[in-house]
Amino acid sequence: MERVLTTPIGESEVRKLRAGDVFYLSGLLITARDAAHKKMLERGSPIPLEGLAIFHCGPVVQKKGAEWEVVAAGPTTSARMELFEAEFLRRFKPRVIVGKGGMGEKTLAALSEVGAVYAHFTGGAGVLAAQAIKRVREVHWLEELGIPEAIWVFEVEKFGPLVVAMDSHGRSLYKELSAVVEKNMEAIRARIRGK
């Protein structure tokens, strides 16, 4: 049975998610990369974000008549947003951050404090992402920031699969994995040197 979370998502609902869980998202997914994070922290968000999902993504879009159509929309590397995300989470209270590659300690602490998760979407799977985006509801700061950096408000239906990589209880799959990898590397180094 596929687990689907629909926005707006409440705190108690998001706290049920545990690192390693897989889910799909329906509702509103809002793109924000470096420039959008920075500007929203300076000027406030053009739309209320509480309970919604943020997507680290610069989409490929084309205009068909009056409507925007999303061609490909894979995630970008989330590490760049570590500069802003903790403050962003505390101030705007989105419940889900979608990206790839994981984030650092400051974000992990803010996820616990606010009640939110960081969810990984498969890097490069831009077509899979685009087919779950049913409509572009609105776009903000398009002229100022350009297509990849603008704030795109997507209506999504079963967007995923999303893997909970950092949960609201202080667990990070990346942190846990790096300890495992380091241990494996000791054995690998010994094998190389012993041969």
Add this chain to the structure above:
Amino acid sequence: MGLVETLAEALARAATILPEDVVQALREARDREEGPARVQLEAILKNVEMAKAGKLPICQDTGTPTFFVRFGLDFPRLDEIFSAIPEAVRKATKNVPLRPNTVHPFTGKNPGDNTGRYIPAVTWEPVPGNSVEIHILPKGGGSENCCALKMLPPGVGLRGIKEAVVEHIVSCGGLPCPPTVVGVGIGGGADLALKLGKIALLRPLKERHPEPEVAALEAELEELINASGVGPMGLGGKTTVLAVHVEYAHRHPASLPVGIVVQCWAHRRASVRIHPDGSVTVSQ
């Protein structure tokens, strides 16, 4: 169909259809994984199918179009190939469409057609005969950022090479969108080592280097890297690389250059062949 159209068609196929050997390697990886790693590979395979069916680019980063031309020394129409390559890139950028990915390093200006100074990058290799092979390798930015050159002291020998490659690929974690394909170029010089690493990517997966000791190194590097547990997308698992390919050149006695080239799971390729009778074929 003229050469420009044929090359543009090959670029379109490279961007939208993942070669069967890569798809097969991804399927095998999916079958041996579980948990988050399996979820990633299932998503990748679904994405690949949807891209093919919809004739859409597999990834939003359609890469830098990179060409390798092996031309027969007796081939009479080299000038045609020379001018057809950038023209085909412009055409494919508009028609597929490809993301315009060439940016001036000082001004940031993007010509919008995937061409520019030295771009598309073309490597010309003369060979005997009168036929031509044009290999196309669209190279994404995320995996290109994980390429590296190690100038090792020759005294470290084969063990040192293994350690350098394994440490580097594992340290990249999920950044290059694993499971990756890794090309390793040994010897030659700083530039040639990296070039050989890239040329190593052109070989189909599962095809080993013809020399047994090089083939053995490829197999051992694959096993060592996959023992790290980095896994698909750096979320943990058994498959960090789909393959490691090694090429080599003779080296200076004082130098042991090792060029490490990383390619994401979307290992996109296509080839155009001009046969001695003038006929042209496209393959992947």
